């Protein structure tokens with residue numbers, strides 16, 4: 001079958017990185033670590049695993065960062081992946097045994113690994129907190145898409161433990177279903193610090209996580225003012241379409257002064273560098289997690305407020321004085337599991353099906369769709385989102401229409 005394979009090789013990574021200084025195309029060339037290959041199907045890791053025919057897979061920002069080698073060798077998560085692996089963790093497909101349409105929960109926690117009894121985190125449904133990512137029937141990996149013995153979904157077929165597959169209700173389209181993974185990530189980030197009810201909250205970003213957060217905030221907390229710091233143009237229109245009350249500039253200086261204007265706060269001016277505020281939104285959901293967005297979020301969040309970081313970007317030095325001065329709570333947010341929404345505890349993806357049935361529609365974030373064979377174009381389209389306007393890019397294996 002055709003599959004998008006990442007081979008960890010220092011030679012290939014070096015060649016791509018050197019070439020990549022000249023052109024991004026070097027990362028998707030024949031010498032780069034990622035290639036579309038004809039590969040044999042891997043044996044099922046255990047009897048309770050199921051083969052799935054991929055219908056569509058979502059290209060994640062993290063896939064693009066990995067393909068473009070935008071990470072450092074000291075990233076702690078390199079301890080929790082195995083190579084080579086087939087990329088892709090956002091997927092909808094059909095079970096090979098029953099033909100049923102299914103949505104993938106990619107986490108390779110205790111259940112899929114056959115670890116019995118499960119660790120305390122998994123027993124509580126907190127799969128991303130699993131302590132057994134190196135144990136059981138699989139090599140080290142946190143989810144499908146970074147595991148050597150269980151391929152990801154950017155392929156004609158993949159396999160998953162039966163507990164990882166959710167039957168998709170008839171009234172939920174494949175396109176709506178494939179967004180369940182990023183929407184669940186944003187749901188978790190909101191549940192970690194729900195809007196306190198008074199004052200606005202700010203969603204920072206112009207990607208799928210940001211639009212999902214805006215739509216979820218409107219859906220779950222109708223009384224809350226939702227501001228979006230989103231790039232101008234089509235994406236600012238999309239922010240309004242999915243529910244933002246106001247769209248603010250995304251550049252740091254313009255954003256801080258815009259927040260000051262809205263809150264009536266006084267921008268404070270240091271001897272050098274950027275202004276900051278003592279009053280601003282009470283919660284900032286930073287879906288980018290770059291040095292620039294984290295620093296800006298700390299500068300504009302209200303004193304005593306909260307910044308939730310769900311984005312993934314390489315670290316760097318930044319000016320973090322407002323963190324202690326304003327006693328800001330900074331919360332990291334990763335993945336999803338069994339989540340409590342309005343007193344009902346179930347898997348985030350099952351909550352998402354309920355939200356869709358109740359009218360939540362995020363399919364306008366799907367901007368591009370490519371056949372798997374054109375994965376290079378797909379990667380560069382998402383990488384160059386500023387120019388292409390890409391938000392969610394989908395891949396479709398050959399033979400699927």
Ligand SMILES: [Zn+2]
Pocket residue numbers: 060061062089090181182
């Ligand atoms: Zn993802």
Ligand SMILES: [Zn+2]
Pocket residue numbers: 109110111118119120121122123129130131132
């Ligand atoms: Zn576990």
